[in-house]
Amino acid sequence: MKYLFEDLKDAVVIVTGSGRGIGKAIAELFAEYGSKVVITDIDEATAKATAEEIAGKGGQTLSYTCDVAKMESVESMVNDVVAKWGKIDVLVNNAGITMDGMFLRMKSDQWQRVIDINLTGTYNCTFAVVQHMRKTKKGAIVNISSIAAHGNPGQANYSASKAGVIGFTKALGKELAPFGIRVNAVAPGFVQTAMTDKIPEKLREQMLAAIPMRRPGQPIDIARVVLFLASELSSYITAAVIDVNGGIAGL
Ligand SMILES: NC(=O)c1ccc[n+]([C@@H]2O[C@H](COP(=O)([O-])OP(=O)(O)OC[C@H]3O[C@@H](n4cnc5c(N)ncnc54)[C@H](O)[C@@H]3O)[C@@H](O)[C@H]2O)c1
Numbered sequence: 001m002k003y004l005f006e007d008l009k010d011a012v013v014i015v016t017g018s019g020r021g022i023g024k025a026i027a028e029l030f031a032e033y034g035s036k037v038v039i040t041d042i043d044e045a046t047a048k049a050t051a052e053e054i055a056g057k058g059g060q061t062l063s064y065t066c067d068v069a070k071m072e073s074v075e076s077m078v079n080d081v082v083a084k085w086g087k088i089d090v091l092v093n094n095a096g097i098t099m100d101g102m103f104l105r106m107k108s109d110q111w112q113r114v115i116d117i118n119l120t121g122t123y124n125c126t127f128a129v130v131q132h133m134r135k136t137k138k139g140a141i142v143n144i145s146s147i148a149a150h151g152n153p154g155q156a157n158y159s160a161s162k163a164g165v166i167g168f169t170k171a172l173g174k175e176l177a178p179f180g181i182r183v184n185a186v187a188p189g190f191v192q193t194a195m196t197d198k199i200p201e202k203l204r205e206q207m208l209a210a211i212p213m214r215r216p217g218q219p220i221d222i223a224r225v226v227l228f229l230a231s232e233l234s235s236y237i238t239a240a241v242i243d244v245n246g247g248i249a250g251l
Helices: 021-032 044-056 071-085 108-136 156-179 201-209 219-230
Strands: 012-016 036-041 060-065 090-093 139-144 181-188 241-244
Touching: 012 021, 012 071, 012 108, 021 036, 021 044, 021 060, 021 090, 021 219, 036 044, 036 071, 044 060, 060 071, 071 108, 090 108, 090 219, 108 139, 108 156, 108 181, 139 156, 139 219, 156 181, 156 241, 181 219, 219 241
Parallel strands: 012 036, 012 090, 036 060, 090 139, 139 181, 181 241
Antiparallel strands: none
């Protein structure tokens, strides 16, 4: 490979939850390297706006309103992408939410919604996409987990969902390796987005103070690692999880 990420040129890449935040940065970076990027988000307005922004800079995009928690919504998006662009090379399972609360007061819908989007959503998108990747015997799937997989008080639902994503990644990486499909995960620490903006200020300050690199992560810090895991540069890496957290001890 002569140029960095050369193999990603014209690759068809689906990024879930890419209307804003980390997903948007991932989609923008793929587009910079010439990938055909599918912007999907439950929020129609941000999905459209991001796709238009990327197209305005000369990028090739499609945009969909898609709820990853609903298999029908995912299948219809995936089938339409294949009808239009013929294949899927990369899937980034980025869509995710938090609904924090101490466990003793956690309602069952607070538990279920987070599991449905973060974990079942990852299953839904992967299942739909793998049906196509197995035909070409080629593909890369990158799942966005979290440092919270190691257990954060007040995030039993979120931590369980993100630990689930790691187990899923490791099992599937091994299972799909003979089919030429690599499956890896990125586990970000604290990244400055709308998700972390809603953390109460005092707690946010404590979290920031615990980062050895003394700065929050930015969406681009995560996007660069996702591109690495999607490209041939990581051709012998599968079933792996990469921590991207400014030095907070991983487990
Ligand atoms: N920000 C952080 O510090 C941090 C740390 C670790 C992991 N993560 C993970 O990174 C991913 C992106 O987080 P972010 O910080 O950019 O958050 P964000 O809230 O800024 O963006 C999440 C995006 O996902 C979309 N989304 C929510 N539910 C959806 C659904 N059902 N179907 C499709 N799209 C949906 C939202 O509309 C939004 O555009 C998430 O999986 C999150 O758990 C974030």
